[in-house]
Amino acid sequence: SQQGEEDPQALSIQEGENATMNCSYKTSINNLQWYRQNSGRGLVHLILIRSNEREKHSGRLRVTLDTSKKSSSLLITASRAADTASYFCATDAPSNTGKLIFGQGTTLQVKP
Amino acid sequence: EPEVTQTPSHQVTQMGQEVILRCVPISNHLYFYWYRQILGQKVEFLVSFYNNEISEKSEIFDDQFSVERPDGSNFTLKIRSTKLEDSAMYFCASSAGPGRGYTFGSGTRLTVV
Helix, strand or coil, X not given: CCCCEEECCEEEEECCCCEEEEEECCCCCCEEEEEEECCCCCEEEEEEEECCCCEEXXXXXXXXXXXXXXXXXXXXXXXXXXXXXXXXXXXXXXCCCCCEEECCCEEEEEEC | CCCCEEECCEEEECCCCXXXXXXXXXXXXXXXXXXXXXXXXXEEEEEEEECCEEEEECCCCCCCEEEECCCCCCXXXXXXXXXXXXXXXXXXXXXXXXXXXXXECCCEEEEEC
């Protein structure tokens, strides 16, 4: 698999349910970031977790990072219809140029 | 909240023409990037720019592409002799530094016909 692979590719849930998206990567990283993209729009930075962190919270978002398994998860609690979007993980490799490598993304649909 | 501004939002160009995509990064950011996203595909890194020079570029970023920071605020991506396969969303991003959060612009949708 490529750097920053996500699963599932698509997820459909009811409003109020939790949504969990997973990301795996292959190389060492400085940090891992999650982005959101509404259809046809730009990328919105959600959260950044550094390689020495294991868990991070921001509002209804919870991100975990397991560097031994080279994986991360994004949990959105109490989902809303407005959370419908594509979610991408991106890894920041230790190249000192800040280059991000994005995954294929998970398309989340939250039904009202 | 500071924003990265991209213009135009949509550009249609004839194959073989040159296009310039413009970006105004966040004023106190020092690192600038271009990414592209072909419809339905993942976001791909094109180039990073720091201290008035390219710090890293991908295989996609061949001689057809160039970047420039012509003044203290703009950051441009020039695509010479556009091809049909250059049709994509092009995103500009800026950052205060590697390992810091990135701010992306809303993108320019380039359509080559």
